[in-house]
Amino acid sequence: MELSDIRRDYTQGGLRRHDLPEQPEQLFSTWLDQAIEAKLTDPTAMTVATVDAHGQPYQRIVLLKHFDKDGFVFYTNLGSRKAIQLADNSKISLHFPWHPLERQVHITGCAEKLSKMEVLKYFSSRPKESQIAAWASKQSSRLSARQALESKFFELKEKFAKGEVPVPTFWGGYRVKIDTIEFWQGGANRLHDRFLYTRKQDESQQWEIERLAP
Template sequence: MELSDIRREYTRGGLRRRDLPEQPIELFNHWLQQAIEAGLTDPTAMTVATVDATGQPFQRIVLLKHFDQQGFVFYTNLGSRKAAQIEQNHKISLHFPWHPLERQVHITGVAEKLTTLEVMKYFSSRPKESQIAAWASKQSSRLTARQALEGKFMELKKKFSAGEVPFPTFWGGYRVRVTSMEFWQGGEHRLHDRFLYEREDDHWHIDRLAP
């Protein structure tokens, strides 16, 4: 089968202007809860897009850990490639692909570092193995072999077996303060529904976009 022949109809329902709340975070929360209730794999997984100093875009999958009216939160190694790119360009893009529900959410915004207290609080809530993995992996650095990473993990697991894992100062997180949110709902005959929320001072302007 040719790739160009792969297609299907989107029939799960539409999205109408009258159904949209004034605040996009309310619709996002509703859609996320439906994704969770539908049993989607990794419903909080999102693509995080950044741009390097040469203008080259990069994308990776990261898990959303918190969201509210202040923004969307994720955590990472501050020595990672994404962190280095955010340091140079704070503008960022997030994308949630909920394919089984024929929905997507695209977010643009500005990434701000979380406070040390916020990061420490979350780090202490992680499983111990995840805490150790944060110490073992120098994220985005080159590895000679996987065995080197596994060996470092086992070494640290033994070292911290009798006590708490200390908080690594190179580990942190970001809050993405939203400037726009687009909600996409699949429709029949490729007549998809797209609504764009854009922040204007202290309120949101809503536009319907052509599919």
């Protein structure tokens, strides 16, 4: 079969203007709850796109750990490629691909570092093995072999066997402050529904809502 022959119709329903709340995080919360209830694999997984100093975009999958009206939160190694790129250019894009529900959510905005207290609170809630893994991996750096990574992990596991694991100084998180958020719902005959929330650049910080052509 040719790749160009692979297609399907979208039949799970539409999205209308009267369905939209004034605050986009309310609709996102509903959609995320429905993705969790549908038992989608990794419903909190999102593509994070950043740009390097030469204008080259990079994408990777990370997990959303919190969201509210103030933004969307994720955690990472502060020496990672994404963190280095965000230090130079804080503009960022997030994308949630909930294919089984025929939905997508796309977000643009700027990433701000979380406070040390926020990072400590989340790090302390992680399983101990995940805490140790944060110490063991210098994310995005070159590895001679997987064995080197595993050896470092087991060395640290023994070191921290009887005590708490401190937060690495090179580990932290970001809050993405939203500029735009688009909700995409698949529709029959490729007549998909797309609505874009754009934050007004004034003191009101209210949202403008527009329907986009599919």
